[in-house]
Amino acid sequence: MSDAVLLDAIWNADTVYRPDLFAGKTALVSGGGSGIGRATALLLARLGARVVITGRTQEKLDRVVAYAASRGVTLHGFAANVREHEQVLALYERVEAEVGLPDVLINSAGGQFPQPAIEFSPKGWNAVVSNNLNSTWFMMQRAAQRWRDTQRPGSIVNVIVVTERGMPGVAHTVAARAGIVGATRTVAVEWAPLNIRINCVAPGLTASEGLAVYPPEAVAEFPRANPMKRPGTPLEIAQACVFLAAPSASFITGEVLTVDGGGKLWGELWLAGRPDYYRD
Numbered sequence: 001m002s003d004a005v006l007l008d009a010i011w012n013a014d015t016v017y018r019p020d021l022f023a024g025k026t027a028l029v030s031g032g033g034s035g036i037g038r039a040t041a042l043l044l045a046r047l048g049a050r051v052v053i054t055g056r057t058q059e060k061l062d063r064v065v066a067y068a069a070s071r072g073v074t075l076h077g078f079a080a081n082v083r084e085h086e087q088v089l090a091l092y093e094r095v096e097a098e099v100g101l102p103d104v105l106i107n108s109a110g111g112q113f114p115q116p117a118i119e120f121s122p123k124g125w126n127a128v129v130s131n132n133l134n135s136t137w138f139m140m141q142r143a144a145q146r147w148r149d150t151q152r153p154g155s156i157v158n159v160i161v162v163t164e165r166g167m168p169g170v171a172h173t174v175a176a177r178a179g180i181v182g183a184t185r186t187v188a189v190e191w192a193p194l195n196i197r198i199n200c201v202a203p204g205l206t207a208s209e210g211l212a213v214y215p216p217e218a219v220a221e222f223p224r225a226n227p228m229k230r231p232g233t234p235l236e237i238a239q240a241c242v243f244l245a246a247p248s249a250s251f252i253t254g255e256v257l258t259v260d261g262g263g264k265l266w267g268e269l270w271l272a273g274r275p276d277y278y279r280d
C-alpha cells in the first residue's frame, strides 16, 4: 500500500471518539514520522489537538506535516534524537515557545534489530536500551517537570512491547520496555499528586514500516503471532493510545493496555527466525 493510501485510510477511518475531544489541547508525539506514532498524531489532530511530532529524520516529519496541511490541519514537525537528553530539553523549549506546553505526551519513538541474544554486542545492547528506555524516560521526566513547574495536569502514554512472555530475537528491547513498565508504575504513584496520569500501550505485531528489519523467515511466520492471524494496524494501536490519553481513562494510571489480537493467549513470534529446536 502506498504512503498516500495509508495516510488517507488513517484520515478517513471511523473512530468512536468525538471530533472535538482534544480541542484546545496540545499533544507531543515522538516517533510521529511513521507507523504507530504517525497514526496517533493524525488521529489526535482529527480530534482537534494541536500536534507536534518528533523523530530523528526531518524529511519524514515534513511528509506527515504536508499530508495534514493537505487536509487543512496544521501539524508541527520538530526533529530531535530523543535518546539525547540535551536534545529533549531543547525540543521542549521549542515546543513551548512555538506551539505551547503539551497536555499529552505519546512516546512512540523506539525500535530494535532482531538477533539471538547470545550474539548481542555491547554496542548493540546499549543502542537498543538507550533508544527505548533512556529516550522514553527523558521525554516523560521532562513533561512531568514542566507540568509540575506550571501546575498543569498531564497525561503520558508510552508505547512499549508485550513483555510478559519475553520475545525471542529481541531480548534487548524486552528488557528496555520492562524497565519502562516499572518506571511507569512507580511514577504513576509519585506523580499522581501532580495530576499526571501515565500508562503504557503494548502492541502486538503491527503492520508498520518498522517491520522492514525482520528476516523473511520471521515474516513468513507472522500470521502465527495471534489468534486473529493478522498483524494489527497502526490505527488500531493509535485508538488505544487516544483512549488512555483522553478523559476516557481519567481513573486509569500505571496500567499496561495490551493490544495484540490475543497474542498473549495464543501465538508465536520468532523475530530472528525459529531455531531448529522449536520445529516439530
Ligand SMILES: CCC/C=C/C(=O)SCCNC(=O)CCNC(=O)[C@H](O)C(C)(C)COP(=O)([O-])OP(=O)([O-])OC[C@H]1O[C@@H](n2cnc3c(N)ncnc32)[C@H](O)[C@@H]1OP(=O)([O-])[O-]
Binding pocket: 110, 111, 112, 113, 114, 115, 121, 123, 124, 125, 127, 128, 131, 161, 203, 204, 205, 206, 208, 209, 210, 211, 213, 269, 271
Ligand atoms: C511484536 C514485536 C515486533 C516489534 C516490532 C517493532 O518494534 S517494529 C517498529 C520499531 N522500528 C524499528 O525497529 C526500526 C528499525 N530499527 C533500528 O533503526 C535500529 O535497530 C536501532 C533502533 C538500533 C537504531 O539505533 P541506532 O541508530 O543507534 O543504530 P545503529 O544503526 O547506529 O546501530 C547501533 C549498533 O547496534 C548494533 N546493530 C544495529 N543493527 C544491527 C543488526 N541488524 N544486527 C546486529 N547488530 C546490529 C550494532 O552494534 C550497531 O553498531 P555498529 O556495529 O553498526 O557500529
Ligand SMILES: NC(=O)C1=CN([C@@H]2O[C@H](COP(=O)(O)OP(=O)(O)OC[C@H]3O[C@@H](n4cnc5c(N)ncnc54)[C@H](OP(=O)(O)O)[C@@H]3O)[C@@H](O)[C@H]2O)C=CC1
Binding pocket: 030, 031, 032, 033, 034, 035, 036, 037, 054, 055, 056, 057, 058, 060, 080, 081, 082, 083, 108, 109, 110, 111, 112, 131, 135, 159, 160, 161, 162, 202, 203, 204, 205, 206, 207, 208, 209, 210, 211
Ligand atoms: N510494529 C510493531 O509490530 C510493534 C511496534 N512496537 C513499538 O511501537 C513503537 C512504534 O513503532 P512503529 O511505529 O511500528 O515503527 P516505526 O519504525 O515506524 O516508528 C518508530 C519511529 O521512532 C522514531 N525514532 C526511533 N528512534 C528515535 C530516536 N532516538 N529519536 C527520535 N525518534 C526516534 C523513528 O524515526 P527516525 O528513525 O526518523 O528517528 C520512527 O519514526 C516502537 O517503540 C516499536 O518498537 C511495539 C510492538 C510491536
